[in-house]
Amino acid sequence: MSVSISLRHRLADFTLDVAFDAPSGVTVLFGPSGSGKSTVLNAVAGLLRPDAGKVAVGGTVLTDTAQRLFVPPHRRRLGVIFQDGRLFPHLSVRQNLRYGRWFSPASARRTPESAVVEMLGIGALLDRAPATLSGGERQRVAIGRALLADPRLILADEPLSALDDDRKGEILPYLERLRDEWGVPMLYVSHSPAEVARIATTVVMLDAGRITRIGPAAEVLADPATAGPGREAGAVIEAQVIRHHDDGVTELAAGGLPLFLPTIGAAPGARLRLRIAAPDVMLARGRPTEISALNILPGTVESLTEQGGQVLVRLSTPAGPVLSRITRRSAAQLGVAPGEALTAVVKSVSHAPADVGRAHR
Amino acid sequence: MPDWLSPAEWDALRLSLRVAFWATLVSLPPALLVAHALARWRFPGHGLLNGLVHLPLVLPPVVTGYVLLLTLGRRGFVGQYLDQWFGIVFAFRWTGAVVAAAVMAFPLMVRAIRLSVEAVDPKLEQAAGSLGASRPWVWATVTLPLILPGVIAGAILAFAKAMGEFGATITFVSNIPGETQTLPSAIYSFLQVPGGEGAAARLALVSVAVAMTALVASEFLARRAARRVHGR
Numbered sequence: 308m309s310v311s312i313s314l315r316h317r318l319a320d321f322t323l324d325v326a327f328d329a330p331s332g333v334t335v336l337f338g339p340s341g342s343g344k345s346t347v348l349n350a351v352a353g354l355l356r357p358d359a360g361k362v363a364v365g366g367t368v369l370t371d372t373a374q375r376l377f378v379p380p381h382r383r384r385l386g387v388i389f390q391d392g393r394l395f396p397h398l399s400v401r402q403n404l405r406y407g408r409w410f411s412p413a414s415a416r417r418t419p420e421s422a423v424v425e426m427l428g429i430g431a432l433l434d435r436a437p438a439t440l441s442g443g444e445r446q447r448v449a450i451g452r453a454l455l456a457d458p459r460l461i462l463a464d465e466p467l468s469a470l471d472d473d474r475k476g477e478i479l480p481y482l483e484r485l486r487d488e489w490g491v492p493m494l495y496v497s498h499s500p501a502e503v504a505r506i507a508t509t510v511v512m513l514d515a516g517r518i519t520r521i522g523p524a525a526e527v528l529a530d531p532a533t534a535g536p537g538r539e540a541g542a543v544i545e546a547q548v549i550r551h552h553d554d555g556v557t558e559l560a561a562g563g564l565p566l567f568l569p570t571i572g573a574a575p576g577a578r579l580r581l582r583i584a585a586p587d588v589m590l591a592r593g594r595p596t597e598i599s600a601l602n603i604l605p606g607t608v609e610s611l612t613e614q615g616g617q618v619l620v621r622l623s624t625p626a627g628p629v630l631s632r633i634t635r636r637s638a639a640q641l642g643v644a645p646g647e648a649l650t651a652v653v654k655s656v657s658h659a660p661a662d663v664g665r666a667h668r
Numbered sequence: 669m670p671d672w673l674s675p676a677e678w679d680a681l682r683l684s685l686r687v688a689f690w691a692t693l694v695s696l697p698p699a700l701l702v703a704h705a706l707a708r709w710r711f712p713g714h715g716l717l718n719g720l721v722h723l724p725l726v727l728p729p730v731v732t733g734y735v736l737l738l739t740l741g742r743r744g745f746v747g748q749y750l751d752q753w754f755g756i757v758f759a760f761r762w763t764g765a766v767v768a769a770a771v772m773a774f775p776l777m778v779r780a781i782r783l784s785v786e787a788v789d790p791k792l793e794q795a796a797g798s799l800g801a802s803r804p805w806v807w808a809t810v811t812l813p814l815i816l817p818g819v820i821a822g823a824i825l826a827f828a829k830a831m832g833e834f835g836a837t838i839t840f841v842s843n844i845p846g847e848t849q850t851l852p853s854a855i856y857s858f859l860q861v862p863g864g865e866g867a868a869a870r871l872a873l874v875s876v877a878v879a880m881t882a883l884v885a886s887e888f889l890a891r892r893a894a895r896r897v898h899g900r
Binding site: 352381383384386387389396407411452 | 801
């Protein structure tokens, strides 16, 4: 099922003008706040009538200004996961989960409630009131509520931004399972590169109402031209868990190269996505020996991009492209130039838990 | 019938309860509508409606009763047609007392409901819409349960106000024993005749008891509804 969106809408500061097709999987609308990503989501949800445009989900046209067609929000059959959860305070968790079911046509009810409850681990919460739940629990229930309405498309409006880092780590695996096991396409608004790296299949980058870049997540994130500042820049590589060692490291393999992370809770054979933040990557000439860092990735320099007085180097390695941020002085001393053979060095402990997620099948 | 109240006093109590009950019931739907309009909708005449609703609160009740007489009286400019076309007469009937009490209690009810409507987060209603609920369903399943404590508080406040309404009632429908003589009118009448102090005192005690019961009941119901709304 694919989603096709073209919109033009005048906002306070700029005119939103976007057109893109979202394939199946998770399409993340990514950009700084005020770039128009929530406006796109609201237009799809039917909470906003665009000045001009067309929105179609899996062949069903929901908005078409040329045809004067506008399906009201409650007939769009979309599941919205809001930033603030928005659980109904007067209903129990169970009643919240079933709310959408009261209104969905019987023929569309295919999602079994028990499977959703089990997937989200909310079986023990069913009789509780939303006011007694933690922020993470509340957001899990909100995901379940959207899913049980049997939506054509799930819209997620920065569903993690109200949570602290621990809670984010708690929710992300559920969003990954949603992507991998339920096959419901999702449009996901975010301004966090870590979230994009974890769950995006496709990334649509927005800035001031325009699309600056669109493509598969790994490609967009490894593009120095659109990389963000500081730790926001970072490529994603896919790796498979090989084994867990007794001394507290997990060995993975990516493109035939061994990688080592502090022990992670994934079974051998599992395919993972690792986000490697650009400031965490050191560059060396030749293969460094007698160094504490465990991850050594030989590669070839593809490009150098000046960014804020520093240099963002894109290195092509057997594990995939890697971004490294170094100073101009380092780049000059090492003689970094396109075509040079260099080695990327990454400390094992550099990875934040939120940077390790499972790979999209 | 216990004999600590005379038949005339019982009549007054029964009539007052009946008038207050109906006044509360008939003003509830328009109060919900007006409260929503004032809390949520922006339209020309918003301020005018607000003023109109609150007018009985600040006008001398006698003036409100006089206005009712001019409009809904038998020769009033609305009342004469109600009489001619539908045979509906309010003047000097207990139904007229209901109208007077309802008009006087209306602002109190609207205020209570309006406050609770303003406290409802429209984002919750938006969420309900996104889950497939049409506007009427959103109102019935989300808005109404959330404003229920305010509705109950407003209704009971209106009931108590209707029980005690005197000025507008006596001006509009007079003070006819058994027909329009409510508790306050009866107390007033007993105080006008020598030897009526005992009856007046008994009815005054009854008034206090009814008012207290109403307040306690409203507190209890509102608390229960609030617990339901905000989680156990």
